[in-house]
């Protein structure tokens with residue numbers, strides 16, 4: 197065992213027990229069982245009954261709600277920097293067993309992390325290289341950030357996850373409006389073929405709002421035409437800009 201890491205002996209535990217019971221007698225201890233102190237026998241039974249049990253998310257939520265307001269012995273206390281370092285050293289290189297990992301995964305499911313925690317995790321994971329196996333395992337639906345395979349990209353286009361698509365990007369996404377046209381045409385779109393949104397709304401991917409151009413120059417010609425139309429209308433005072 198590394199220096200400075202101690203295993204609790206039976207004697208140690210008994211001492212803690214004695215100290216706690218004295219505190220209890222003096223009325224300084226808050227016992228987290230509502231109103232009643234459980235006997236040793238009762239506690240043993242509960243512990244035996246709970247052995248190996250994995251609680252549902254619901255029960256855990258209930259328990260956490262029931263405990264709101266109770267002060268646990270670690271509450272408000274923090275490990276010393278020294279202790280944190282010791283713990284880090286003693287756990288370095290150790291891996292959880294599959295069983296433990298499954299349990300942890302159930303415990304953490306549905307947990308909402310604070311922005312701060314997320315930042316900490318992302319900082320810790322920076323530069324970490326994942327194996328190909330890991331990447332495959334946590335892809336798509338298995339990814340914690342899975343949003344149903346539909347996202348909106350920087351330009352406002354809706355992207356759909358289709359890693360098997362020949363023109364999907366590095367993350368396996370394709371622009372939805374292209375998929376709509378492809379479904380309509382019954383073939384994949386060529387890279388030069390452009391789809392224009394008639395109402396200017398990039399997230400309106402109804403077939404009736406999409407117009408097909410066979411190449412980028414046709415598409416730009418259309419935009420120039422549109423612009424000239426607007427300019428002409430302004431000149432003729434058919435439309436006026438509201439300022």
Ligand SMILES: [Zn+2]
Nearest residue numbers: 391392393415
């Ligand atoms: Zn356009």
